[in-house]
Amino acid sequence: MTECKRILAVVTTDNEKVGGGAPIFIAGSHEECDGMAQSLSSILDGMAHYLENGTYIIVHH
Amino acid sequence: MERHLAMVISGTLAGTLSRLMLLRMDYRQYPGYPHGMIAHISLGFIASAMGAVAMPAIIKPDFAAVTFLALAAQQFREIRAMERKTLENLEKTELVKRGNDYIEGIARTFEARNYLVMATAMSVSAAYYFGGIPAALLITALLIIFSRSFMAGETIGDICEVERAGLDFTGALLKVDEIVIMNVGLKQMRKKILSEGLAVRIKPKGANARAIINDVGQRAAIAHTAATILGIKKDVDTPELTPMARKNIDTGEIGLYILPAIKDPEALMLAVKRTPVLESARSKPLSTEAGRIAAGKYDRV
Numbered sequence: 098m099t100e101c102k103r104i105l106a107v108v109t110t111d112n113e114k115v116g117g118g119a120p121i122f123i124a125g126s127h128e129e130c131d132g133m134a135q136s137l138s139s140i141l142d143g144m145a146h147y148l149e150n151g152t153y154i155i156v157h158h
Numbered sequence: 159m160e161r162h163l164a165m166v167i168s169g170t171l172a173g174t175l176s177r178l179m180l181l182r183m184d185y186r187q188y189p190g191y192p193h194g195m196i197a198h199i200s201l202g203f204i205a206s207a208m209g210a211v212a213m214p215a216i217i218k219p220d221f222a223a224v225t226f227l228a229l230a231a232q233q234f235r236e237i238r239a240m241e242r243k244t245l246e247n248l249e250k251t252e253l254v255k256r257g258n259d260y261i262e263g264i265a266r267t268f269e270a271r272n273y274l275v276m277a278t279a280m281s282v283s284a285a286y287y288f289g290g291i292p293a294a295l296l297i298t299a300l301l302i303i304f305s306r307s308f309m310a311g312e313t314i315g316d317i318c319e320v321e322r323a324g325l326d327f328t329g330a331l332l333k334v335d336e337i338v339i340m341n342v343g344l345k346q347m348r349k350k351i352l353s354e355g356l357a358v359r360i361k362p363k364g365a366n367a368r369a370i371i372n373d374v375g376q377r378a379a380i381a382h383t384a385a386t387i388l389g390i391k392k393d394v395d396t397p398e399l400t401p402m403a404r405k406n407i408d409t410g411e412i413g414l415y416i417l418p419a420i421k422d423p424e425a426l427m428l429a430v431k432r433t434p435v436l437e438s439a440r441s442k443p444l445s446t447e448a449g450r451i452a453a454g455k456y457d458r459v
Contacts, residue, residue: 131344131345134343134344135344135346138343138344138395139395139396142394142395142397143397144343144397144398145342145343145344145347145398146330146341146342146343147329147330147341147342147343147344149329149330153343154343158397
C-alpha cells in the first residue's frame with residue numbers, strides 16, 4: 098500500500114486533549130465543532146473522522 | 159508466388175478479425191474508444207501480417223526471415239508499457255482507483271492478445287497452404303472461439319457467492335454486517351450513507367477463492383467495477399463516499415460498501431459478479447499439500 102495519510106486539521110471542544118503539529122481549531126460547543134469539521138473537510142478535500150471524545154481530525158487519504 | 163500472397167492475405171484477414179472480436183470485450187475497461195480502438199486495430203493488423211508472413215518464409219525456405227518474429231515480440235512489449243502508462247496517467251483523476259494490479263492486468267492482456275493474433279494469422283496461413291479456403295475458414299473460426307474463451311478468464315461470480323448485506327454504524331464506525339469499513343465523522347454523511355448506501359458480502363467458495371479476494375488489488379478492482387457500472391455520488395470533496403471493500407479477518411469474507419448513483423442492489427450484485435479475477439491476484443494454495451491441510455483446518459474454525 099502506498100497510501101500517504103496526513104492529518105490536515107484537528108477540531109475539538111477540549112483543548113486539553115490535543116496538541117502536535119497539525120493546525121488545531123477549538124470550538125465552543127459540539128454543534129460548532131460539527132460545523133467546523135464539515136467546513137474544513139470540504140475546504141481541504143479531506144475526510145472528517147470522529148475520535149469519540151469530542152475531537153475530529155481531518156485526514157487526507 | 160501468388161499462392162504465397164494468398165496465404166499472407168488469408169492470415170492477415172483472420173488475425174485482424176480475431177483482434178476485432180477480442181476488442182469488443184475491452185470497452186468497459188479502457189476508455190480510449192474510438193482512438194484507442196484505431197491504435198489497437200492497427201497494431202493487430204501489423205501483428206497478423208507478421209504472423210501471416212512467417213509461414214511462406216518457412217516454406218520458401220528462408221529461415222532467416224523468421225527471425226523478425228523476435229523483433230515483433232520486442233515491439234509488442236512496448237504495447238504493454240504504452241497501456242500501463244496511459245492507464246496510470248488516467249488513474250490520477252479517477253474518483254475510484256483501478257489499482258495497480260488491475261492496470262497491470264489490462265496492459266498484459268493487450269500485449270498477450272497481439273501474440274494470440276500473430277499465432278492465429280500463422281495458423282490460418284498454414285491451413286490455407288495445406289487445405290485451401292475451407293480449411294482456412296475452419297481454423298479461423300476455431301481459433302477465434304478459442305481466443306475468446308481462453309482470454310475471457312474467470313469472474314468473481316465464478317469463485318464467490320455474492321449476497322446483500324446491511325450497513326450500520328457503531329459510533330462513527332461504518333460496518334457492513336460485522337466488517338468494519340471506515341470511520342465516518344460527519345453526522346450528515348452517516349445519515350446519507352444509511353439511507354442511500356448499499357452493501358454486499360462476498361463469500362469465497364473455498365481456499366483458492368479466499369486467497370484471491372484477500373488480494374488488495376483484486377478488491378480495488380471489484381470496487382472500481384461496481385462504481386463504473388452503477389455510477390457513484392462521490393466527488394473530490396466527499397471521500398466518505400468512496401466505495402470500499404474490507405475483509406472479515408476471521409473468515410476471509412469481504413464486505414463491499416458503495417453509495418451508488420442508482421440504488422439497485424440486484425445491479426450491484428451483478429456488477430460485483432462480473433468483475434474479472436486478476437492474474438496477479440490468482441493463487442492456488444490448494445495445489446500444495448500444505449495449503450490443503452491449512453485450508454481444512456481453516457474451514458473447521
